[in-house]
Amino acid sequence: MDAPLKGLNKLSLKEVNRRQVVSALYHSGGMSKQQLVNELQLSLSTVDQYIRTLSAVGLVQSGNCLASTGGRPPRLLTVNPDYKKAVGIAVLNHVVHFAACDLFGRERAQQSCNLDYRHDKSYFTALSQAFESFLQANSLKREDLLSPYVAVQGLTDREGTSIVFGPLFDGVKLDAATLSLSLGLKITLCHDSYAACVYELWQHPELKQGVMFMLNRNFGGALFINGEVVTGLGGTAGTLEHYCVNPHGKLCYCGSRGCLETYCAADVLLTQSGCADRQEFFIKLRGGDSRLIELWQEYLQVLAQVARNVLCITDGSLLLSGYLSPYINEDDKGTLLRLINQNLPFKLTAERLVTGRGGDTAPALGAAQCALERYLNQEFSIRQVRGQF
Ligand SMILES: [Zn+2]
Numbered sequence: 512m513d514a515p516l517k518g519l520n521k522l523s524l525k526e527v528n529r530r531q532v533v534s535a536l537y538h539s540g541g542m543s544k545q546q547l548v549n550e551l552q553l554s555l556s557t558v559d560q561y562i563r564t565l566s567a568v569g570l571v572q573s574g575n576c577l578a579s580t581g582g583r584p585p586r587l588l589t590v591n592p593d594y595k596k597a598v599g600i601a602v603l604n605h606v607v608h609f610a611a612c613d614l615f616g617r618e619r620a621q622q623s624c625n626l627d628y629r630h631d632k633s634y635f636t637a638l639s640q641a642f643e644s645f646l647q648a649n650s651l652k653r654e655d656l657l658s659p660y661v662a663v664q665g666l667t668d669r670e671g672t673s674i675v676f677g678p679l680f681d682g683v684k685l686d687a688a689t690l691s692l693s694l695g696l697k698i699t700l701c702h703d704s705y706a707a708c709v710y711e712l713w714q715h716p717e718l719k720q721g722v723m724f725m726l727n728r729n730f731g732g733a734l735f736i737n738g739e740v741v742t743g744l745g746g747t748a749g750t751l752e753h754y755c756v757n758p759h760g761k762l763c764y765c766g767s768r769g770c771l772e773t774y775c776a777a778d779v780l781l782t783q784s785g786c787a788d789r790q791e792f793f794i795k796l797r798g799g800d801s802r803l804i805e806l807w808q809e810y811l812q813v814l815a816q817v818a819r820n821v822l823c824i825t826d827g828s829l830l831l832s833g834y835l836s837p838y839i840n841e842d843d844k845g846t847l848l849r850l851i852n853q854n855l856p857f858k859l860t861a862e863r864l865v866t867g868r869g870g871d872t873a874p875a876l877g878a879a880q881c882a883l884e885r886y887l888n889q890e891f892s893i894r895q896v897r898g899q900f
Contacts, residue, residue, distance in 0.1 A: 528553065532561045533891045536571060536590050537614075543585035562588060570594045590614060595886065596651055598659040599878025600642070601703055602690075604628050604679055604729065607638060608875035609645040616713060616883055620649035621872055630684045635693040642694050657886045658697045660878035661690055662706040664729060666746050671699035675746070678764045679729060699881075704731035704749065706877030708740045711832050711867040713880050718865065721827030722751065724814065726835035727871065728778045730771055734825065752776075754817050774813045777834050780806060793838045811843065815850030822851070822859055829859065832867035839866055 531551050536542055542550065547558045565571035572591045576584040592613040601608040605627055611620040622645045626637055646653065663685065665677025673686040691698050708723045712735060719738050725731030732751025734741045741748050752772040753765050760769025773779065777789065784803050786792040796803040818829050829851075831839060844864055852858050869876050887893040 528557065529561055529565070530891045532558065533565065533570065533590065534893050536588055537887075537891065537893055541574065541587040541589040543587060545585060547588070568594075592617070594655075595657050596655050597657045597879045597883035597886065598651070599662065599706065599875045599880070599882060600659055600694075600698075601662040601706070601872070601874035601878060602628065602638070602685075603664055603703065603727075603874070606871075607641055608872045609642065610872060610875040610879045611649060611651055612876070612879045612883060614883070614887075616880055618876060618879075620645070620651065621875065622648065623872065635689065638690075639693045639695075653696070656696065657882045658699065659694070660701050660706065660881040661687075661698045662701050662703040662874035662878040664703055666702055666750070667700040669746070671701055674700065678766075699885075701878060701881055702742075702746075703727075703874040704733045704752075705740050705742065706875075706881060707731065707832050707867075707869060707873035708733035708735055708749075708830075708877065709880050709884075710869045710873045710877030711830055712738055712740070713877075714868045715830070715865060718828050718830060721825055721829060721863070722749065722818075722821050723830040723832055723867070724751065724775075724818070725833035725873070726775070726777060726831060726839075727833040728776060728781075730776045731833065732771075735827075751817065751821065754821075756813055756817065771813070771817055775810060775817075780810055780835075789835055789838055807843075808846075811847050812850055815847055818847070818859075819851050819855050822855065822857070826857070828863045828865055830865050830867055832869055832873050834871040836866055837870040 532547060535547060535550055544555065544558050544562060547553070548555050551558070562571060566573065569591055571588055574587040574589050576586055592615050594614055596611045596613060596619065599610045605625060606623055607626045608623045609621060610618065612618050624641045626634070626641065628634065645651070660671070663674060663677065664679045665674035667673065668675050671687060677685065687698055687700050704723070704725050707725050711723060712718060716738065718735070720736050723733040723735065725733070730752040732749050732754070734749035753763065753767060753770045755767065755769055756771055756774055757769035761773040762768055763770035763773050781788065781792060783806055784792055786795065792803065796807055822829065844866070848859060848861060848864055867873060
């Protein structure tokens with residue numbers, strides 16, 4: 512074997528060992544040096560060397576003493592959760608959400624600001640200022656940030672560099688390069704519904720199969736199988752906003768008629784009710800406003816009709832997320848369940864109808880999870896950390 516190849520192999524082995532050490536500490540929640548030796552079948556001096564290197568950069572930290580088995584008590588070594596922060600941003604039509612989580616996916620910060628999307632310089636300047644204010648308010652240093660994901664109201668290419676379908680976003684002008692320049696960080700684009708579903712599945716690891724209805728001001732949807740969001744051959748799987756409810760219905764922004772978006776976007780509900788926001792709508796609804804009760808029943812009826820049909824295909828759970836979801840109470844869920852089941856041969860059980868935890872910040876929180884998952888996988892070959900912590 513020649514020298515360069517031998518050198519490369521040595522480097523690869525080092526890298527494999529480094530990844531194994533970090534992965535073992537990450538998944539176990541903490542181990543002593545001797546436990547790492549036993550677990551990884553490495554010598555104590557080798558483990559010691561990796562721990563010293565990883566501690567020097569701040570990735571591994573030494574914690575409490577474990578029970579002694581004779582001699583000096585060993586210290587618990589753990590992955591420092593704050594070694595890096597994953598940031599996610601959701602750039603929506605009227606608002607921008609920022610979120611940050613630690614290396615274990617635990618939420619550390621979130622902030623929102625109202626900003627109407629326009630494809631011009633003033634918008635990107637305002638976005639950049641809002642991002643800087645988010646970082647400062649939460650003591651987040653740029654050098655500690657992983658490359659962020661930005662969730663957008665549009666379908667992106669596989670690489671997350673551009674929007675391939677985004678009529679709500681001034682065509683396909685918004686791209687990762689423009690946002691990267693504006694925010695001063697290399698960013699990757701993702702679909703907001705995809706990101707929201709990633710977050711909700713992170714929060715609900717028991718959900719393996721089904722669809723998510725994202726009840727945002729514009730409707731969104733996602734399909735998940737085996738606990739993963741599925742985007743299909745062309746990246747359009749789960750786009751339930753364009754599920755046709757009535758082929759002779761109102762024109763949707765996509766160019767088709769009678770899409771679910773034209774019935775169940777929260778903006779439709781707000782426009783029809785004359786309410787300024789969801790808070791006003793639900794205060795009046797719960798207060799017994801007969802017009803709003805009627806509108807809400809119609810809304811749930813259409814949701815149920817689509818859910819009924821989709822459930823015939825997925826035979827899974829129905830996950831509710833997005834802007835309206837924090838306001839949906841048990842009575843609403845009972846009504847939805849009754850409407851779905853009244854014309855469905857295979858009944859949807861109550862435990863399969865789940866309300867998510869992210870509300871309207873789910874896309875930003877999910878974008879942060881995407882950034883974290885990519886980093887853990889690329890740097891340490893750590894996969895599937897959802898629901899572990
Ligand atoms: Zn449509």
